[in-house]
Amino acid sequence: MKTYTHYINGAFVPALSGEMFDSVDPYSGEVWARIARGSSADIEVAVTAAKDAMRGEWGSYNATQRGKLLTRLAELIEDDAPRLADIEVRDNGKLMAEMSAQTQYISEWYRYYGGLADKIQGAVIPTDKSNIFNYTRYEPLGVVGMITPWNSPLLLLTWKLAPALAAGNTAVIKPSEFTSASTVTFMELFERAGFPAGVVNTVTGFGADVGAPLVSHKDVAKVAFTGSDISGQKIYESAARDIKKVTLELGGKSPNIVFADADIEAAVMGAISGIFAATGQTCIAGSRLLLQDTIHDEFVERLVDVAGRAKIGDPKSSDTHVGPITTRPQFEKILDYIDIAKKEGATCVLGGRPYTGPGAKGGQFVEPTIFTGVRNDMRIAQEEIFGPVLGVIPFVDEEEAIQIANDIDFGLAAGVWTSDIGRSFRMSEKLEVGTVWVNTYRAVSYTSPFGGYKRSGLGRENGVDAIYDYLQVKSVWVATETSARNPFVIG
Numbered sequence: 065m066k067t068y069t070h071y072i073n074g075a076f077v078p079a080l081s082g083e084m085f086d087s088v089d090p091y092s093g094e095v096w097a098r099i100a101r102g103s104s105a106d107i108e109v110a111v112t113a114a115k116d117a118m119r120g121e122w123g124s125y126n127a128t129q130r131g132k133l134l135t136r137l138a139e140l141i142e143d144d145a146p147r148l149a150d151i152e153v154r155d156n157g158k159l160m161a162e163m164s165a166q167t168q169y170i171s172e173w174y175r176y177y178g179g180l181a182d183k184i185q186g187a188v189i190p191t192d193k194s195n196i197f198n199y200t201r202y203e204p205l206g207v208v209g210m211i212t213p214w215n216s217p218l219l220l221l222t223w224k225l226a227p228a229l230a231a232g233n234t235a236v237i238k239p240s241e242f243t244s245a246s247t248v249t250f251m252e253l254f255e256r257a258g259f260p261a262g263v264v265n266t267v268t269g270f271g272a273d274v275g276a277p278l279v280s281h282k283d284v285a286k287v288a289f290t291g292s293d294i295s296g297q298k299i300y301e302s303a304a305r306d307i308k309k310v311t312l313e314l315g316g317k318s319p320n321i322v323f324a325d326a327d328i329e330a331a332v333m334g335a336i337s338g339i340f341a342a343t344g345q346t347c348i349a350g351s352r353l354l355l356q357d358t359i360h361d362e363f364v365e366r367l368v369d370v371a372g373r374a375k376i377g378d379p380k381s382s383d384t385h386v387g388p389i390t391t392r393p394q395f396e397k398i399l400d401y402i403d404i405a406k407k408e409g410a411t412c413v414l415g416g417r418p419y420t421g422p423g424a425k426g427g428q429f430v431e432p433t434i435f436t437g438v439r440n441d442m443r444i445a446q447e448e449i450f451g452p453v454l455g456v457i458p459f460v461d462e463e464e465a466i467q468i469a470n471d472i473d474f475g476l477a478a479g480v481w482t483s484d485i486g487r488s489f490r491m492s493e494k495l496e497v498g499t500v501w502v503n504t505y506r507a508v509s510y511t512s513p514f515g516g517y518k519r520s521g522l523g524r525e526n527g528v529d530a531i532y533d534y535l536q537v538k539s540v541w542v543a544t545e546t547s548a549r550n551p552f553v554i555g
Contacts, residue, residue, distance in 0.1 A: 066097040068244060070106055070268060071251035073113035074261025079269070080105045087245060090157030090388040091379055093426030097155075099244045102269035104277035107236070110265040111281050114207040114234035117262030122234060127182035134178030134230060137257040141171040144253060148218060148246055153379050155243040156214055157388040157428075158342055160380045170222040173526075176510040177230035180531060184231070189539075193555070197542040202535040204232035205309060206285035209278040211299070213291050214240035214390050215345045217247055223514070223525040224288040224311070225264070231534040236284070237266040238275050242391050244268040271295075279303055286310065286534070290347070292448070293474070293519045300522075311523035311533050313347065313515060315448040316476030319469035320350030320505065321459075321491070324359045326481035327503070332366050334505045335454070338479060340371060340432045341506065343386055344452035345394070347520075348477045350505055352438075352445055354465055357458045364436060364456060368414045371432045377423025386452065388428040395428045398451035402433060405444040410435040410455065440468050448474070462487065470496045475517030479505045498524075 067084070069076045083101040088094065117123070125133075141148075145167040152163045186200040208228050212221045217239055228235055239247040247266055254264045267274050279287050279302045286309040289299050293314040303310050320338045322331045338350025355363050379387035389395040395418075402416050415431030430452055438445055438455035445455050459465040469478060477499040480491045492500040498516045501507060508514060508526065515524040523533045549555060 065095070066245065068097060068248040068268065069100045070102060070110070071248060071264075071266045072106070072110045073265065074255060076248075076251075079103065080109070085241070085269075087155060087242070089154050089426070090390050090428050091426050093428065097245050099241070099268050102267040102274045104273070106267045106269070107274060107277045107281060110236045110267050111207055111278070111283050113262035114236050114265055115283050117234045117260055118204070118206055120262075121260040122263045123232075125232070127184070127230075127232070130230060130232060131178040131181035133257055133259055134174045134181065134226065137253060137259075138171040138175040138178065140253045140257055141174065142168065145171070148249065151246045151249055152217060152243070155245045156217070156390045157379050158215070158345070158390070159384060159387050161382065162342060166216060166219045170219055173222045173226040173510045177226040177531065180528065181230040184531060184535065186537075195543060195545045195547075197544050199540050201538050201540065202231075202532075203538055205534060205536055206233060207283055208233045208235050208534065209281070209284045209287045210235055210237045211275050211278070211287065211289045211291065212237065212239050212247070214243040215342065217243045218250060220290045220313075221247060221250075223290075223313075223530070226510075227525075227531040228288070228534045229263070231531050233286075233534055234263050235265065236278060237264070238278050239266065239268060241268070241270050276302070279308075280305070282306060284308065289313070296521065309533070311525065312521040313523075313525060314476075314519060314521040315450075315474055316347045316349065316516065316520050317352060317446065317448055317472050317474045318348055318350050318477045318479070318497070319352045319354050319495075320479040321354040321465050321469060321481065322356065322359070322363065323465075323480075323482040323484070323487065324356045325483045327483065328359065328363065328366065330503065331481040332363065332370055334479060334481060334503075335367060336371055336374075338505045339454045340374060340386060340452050343389060343430075345390060345450055346506075348499070348506060349450070350477075350479055351449060351454060352440075352469075353454055353456045354459050354468055355456060356465075357460055360456075360458050364413065364434070368434060371434065372414055374432055375423075376419050376421070376429055376431070378425070384423070386429075386432060388426060389430055389451065392428065394450060395430065398430050398449060398453060401444060401447070401449045401451070401453060402430075405435050405438075405442070405453070405455070408442045408444065409437065410442060410444060411437040415452070440471055446472060462490065466491070466494045470494075473519045476520035477501065477516075
């Protein structure tokens with residue numbers, strides 16, 4: 065059985081308590097690894113190491129040197145992507161096809177931010193003071209605490225870590241207790257790339273034991289978190305006590321809106337991708353399907369036919385479409401929401417049960433589930449389920465589609481399917497979300513900012529915008545001539 069420990073100050077070390085906990089393979093239902101169970105004492109050691117690195121060798125590196133290390137790391141990731149993907153599939157049960165693509169793709173983030181590291185420039189400001197030279201400079205924040213989720217551990221860590229390192233910060237990472245193995249393994253590459261000890265640290269364990277003391281630590285300058293809106297709210301409240309900066313990428317209840325003039329075949333596939341890819345365990349899931357009333361019945365019939373043929377089973381098999389639910393609590397939560405939807409009066413037209421057929425080895429599977437007759441005020445339409453459960457809501461026209469789409473506490477993403485270019489622009493302007501996909505869904509890139517409105521979060525990840533969330537700006541005023549002036553009057 066594999067054993068995974070903390071990575072602190074350039075070394076793999078056990079928890080100070082010596083305690084471990086089990087990691088369960090969602091597909092087999094069997095324990096496959098033992099993970100170090102950290103505590104506030106381990107966080108103290110890790111934060112001290114990160115702080116010392118800022119004051120030491122890493123702090124002396126210029127932006128070009130940091131960029132070269134990130135580029136070297138990108139090359140190592142490409143070579144090691146298959147091994148990392150295999151660990152992620154074993155840890156979270158997502159499809160090998162998706163995790164292989166993700167672990168290969170993350171190299172591009174480190175390459176992108178490696179190139180961006182020495183492109184961040186201050187400015188000379190022409191002030192109204194004739195005897196003053198004023199300029200700005202961007203500086204790193206310091207130690208950044210990063211708390212990552214179980215659905216795409218390395219990808220969502222990378223969205224935080226690549227810009228943070230390019231900006232010159234150090235990091236202490238707390239991965240999900242359900243999926244820690246790939247993050248710990250990933251630490252090997254930083255050592256091989258030549259990063260100084262203490263720049264990147266990982267402490268594994270549970271939220272109360274590790275996450276909370278990381279967020280509240282006085283030497284942590286910023287917290288970057290991906291997870292539920294409830295957990296994000298608690299982190300925000302804790303960080304506010306010390307006026308820490310935060311980036312919060314939280315939940316979603318995204319509308320996938322299909323108009324009658326859309327390419328129906330493409331929209332059906334987009335609807336399936338939006339909710340059943342990743343077994344619905346993604347913050348950008350298009351879990352509310354808004355259909356124009358004139359195509360509602362035809363579209364649902366086609367949707368049920370295609371989704372009903374999805375193969376469920378072993379996530380490592382190339383012909384599997386839907387894998388297991390990653391955690392037992394999440395599996396039970398999804399089934400609870402299916403019961404809630406039925407009690408609220410929604411009509412289940414596909415699935416609605418645990419899957420126990422061929423390939424259901426560990427018993428942690430949920431059938432792709434579609435509900436019609438959904439009203440936007442139902443819990444199934446308002447609350448994030450984080451599973452393969454789709455609610456279909458009809459609408460009449462653009463105005464009603466916008467009203468339904470925006471009538472929610474979340475605002476992470478939305479899809480719009482139409483052949484009317486004018487409509488695509490109107491909808492994109494009026495939707496209260498951070499990302500709008502037109503005639504596509506689930507597209508992301510290291511070049512484009514990602515984040516949410518409302519309870520879907522604060523700040524942006526990816527693109528040039530992200531690096532500024534890991535920098536602080538300083539204004540410098542230099543007198544070009546000296547002369548006595550009235551010290552009691554602002555100059």
